[in-house]
Amino acid sequence: MTINLNNYGLTPTLKATADQQPTMTLARVTAQHREFYQVITATGELTAMVSGHQRHQASGNVDFPTVGDWVLLTATDSDQAQIQTILPRQSVLVRGAAVGDGQGQLIAANLNTVFICMSLNANFNVRRIERYLTMVWESGAQPVVVLTKADVTNNLAEQLAELEPVTIGVPVISCSAEMGTGLSELTPYLKAGQSVAFIGSSGVGKSTLINRLMGAEVMTTKTIRSADAHGRHATTHRQLLRLPAGAVVIDTPGMRELQLVAGDLDRSFVDIATLAAKCHFRDCQHETEPGCAVRKAVEAGELSPERLASYRKLQREMQYQGMDARQLEQAKVARMFGSRREMKKFLKSARPGGLV
Numbered sequence: 498m499t500i501n502l503n504n505y506g507l508t509p510t511l512k513a514t515a516d517q518q519p520t521m522t523l524a525r526v527t528a529q530h531r532e533f534y535q536v537i538t539a540t541g542e543l544t545a546m547v548s549g550h551q552r553h554q555a556s557g558n559v560d561f562p563t564v565g566d567w568v569l570l571t572a573t574d575s576d577q578a579q580i581q582t583i584l585p586r587q588s589v590l591v592r593g594a595a596v597g598d599g600q601g602q603l604i605a606a607n608l609n610t611v612f613i614c615m616s617l618n619a620n621f622n623v624r625r626i627e628r629y630l631t632m633v634w635e636s637g638a639q640p641v642v643v644l645t646k647a648d649v650t651n652n653l654a655e656q657l658a659e660l661e662p663v664t665i666g667v668p669v670i671s672c673s674a675e676m677g678t679g680l681s682e683l684t685p686y687l688k689a690g691q692s693v694a695f696i697g698s699s700g701v702g703k704s705t706l707i708n709r710l711m712g713a714e715v716m717t718t719k720t721i722r723s724a725d726a727h728g729r730h731a732t733t734h735r736q737l738l739r740l741p742a743g744a745v746v747i748d749t750p751g752m753r754e755l756q757l758v759a760g761d762l763d764r765s766f767v768d769i770a771t772l773a774a775k776c777h778f779r780d781c782q783h784e785t786e787p788g789c790a791v792r793k794a795v796e797a798g799e800l801s802p803e804r805l806a807s808y809r810k811l812q813r814e815m816q817y818q819g820m821d822a823r824q825l826e827q828a829k830v831a832r833m834f835g836s837r838r839e840m841k842k843f844l845k846s847a848r849p850g851g852l853v
Contacts, residue, residue: 498541505537505737505745506607506692511567514584521569521581526562527737534562534580535736536570545570548579559591563603564735564747565692588637590694593756593814601758605694605735605747608638610686614697614706615642617650617671624807627663627765628755629696631811634764635757641686643695644671645702647679662804665767674705683710689743696749707748710740757815766808768800783809 505525515523524536524543534545547561548571555561562568562583570578590604590611613629615621626642633640642664647653653671660669672679686693687710695703708714737747763770769791773781777788783805784792794800 500537500539500541502537502539503690504739504743506609506690507567508587508690511584515567515569518569518582521571522578524568524570524578525737526564526566526568529562529564529735533577536568536578536580538570543570543578545578545580548581551581551583558602559589561603563589563606564737565606565608565694567607590632590636590638590696591758592632593758601756604696604749607692608636608694608747609691610641610693611636611638612641612643612683612686612693612695614645614695614701614703616646616701617644617653617656618646620698620701621650621656623659623663624803625698625755626660627804627807628757628811630663630667631757631760631762631765632755633696635760638694640667642667642669643683643706644669645706646673646675647671648673648676662768662801663765672706674702674709677709680706680709684742687740687742687744687746691744692747693744694747694749699750703748707738707746710742710746711738712741757811760815762808762812762815766804769805769808772800 502523502525507523507525512523515521522538524538524545526534527537527542528535532546534547536543536545545568547555552561560583562580566586567584568580569582569584571581572578586606588608589606590608591601592604593601611633613626613633615626621644630640630642642660644653644656650656657669657671670679670682672682674680695707697703735747735749737745739745769783772790772794773783775790776783776786778786781789781791783789791800791805795802795805
């Protein structure tokens with residue numbers, strides 16, 4: 498059996514890189530089960546493990562393969578191949594760890610488009626979209642917001658208006674997988690050779706949507722709780738599938754919490770970045786500094802206080818991701834006291850013979 502890897506997103510650049518290692522086999526990771534990887538090669542599917550050399554060279558999570566990676570393999574005497582090299586990633590989707598380590602957890606790699614799914618029921622949350630947009634822009638892929646379950650809302654125009662200030666330059670598509678409406682708007686992103694992923698909270702309908710695009714019930718779906726519109730995980734691991742339209746798609750487990758890794762907020766908060774360029778001080782924190790264009794915009798009603806508060810929250814969170822456990826604890830204590838000066842004053846007073 499011969500498989501055309503171009504149908505799985507192989508680019509001329511990646512092929513040229515792989516051709517420099519003619520003794521190895523080119524493959525794309527299609528699924529991961531702990532330390533085992535399912536891969537697709539020009540001759541079929543294989544199970545692979547990371548080689549000892551590759552494992553020794555890894556300095557953190559991001560140095561291990563993830564679904565969507567292009568890798569070079571060598572055969573072994575057993576049924577398993579060994580992953581010797583991960584080819585350069587064109588994009589990589591990463592979520593932050595619970596405790597900052599500056600690296601985070603890999604979700605998927607080499608994506609052209611990431612569909613950020615949010616349902617139009619009680620799950621609808623503008624602040625959550627800001628968080629997802631930040632992660633996708635940082636990955637290097639193109640974000641597209643997909644509002645699912647359009648058949649359950651009576652306030653679509655109002656909800657779209659709420660999203661407008663936070664989705665600047667990002668396509669927004671509303672659809673209903675149950676009714677089959679709006680799905681055609683996804684077609685331009687699903688052409689042959691394209692790699693896409695669906696991300697979002699549990700219960701937003703990612704698996705149902707993929708089933709409709711596949712034309713078959715290939716993904717398990719589960720019901721949601723009516724009280725809060727949250728669902729159980731229908732997808733328990735990431736996997737890569739080929740769509741009839743030609744693209745390959747990666748479904749991901751629902752994310753109840755989404756921590757961010759250190760990065761840049763300018764793409765997801767382009768309105769604040771534009772205003773910040775007009776601040777009197779280059780390093781303005783938009784708090785008490787004179788000549789702050791951002792706070793002026795809030796006072797004038799041109800920027801919502803909630804938007805600025807979200808920006809500050811994500812900024813702090815991304816700073817925390819670059820800290821070790823001790824630095825993180827110090828930062829949280831300093832924030833509790835409002836300033837390092839107040840923290841030092843408290844610590845001094847707590848010593849024997851101090852102010853208290």
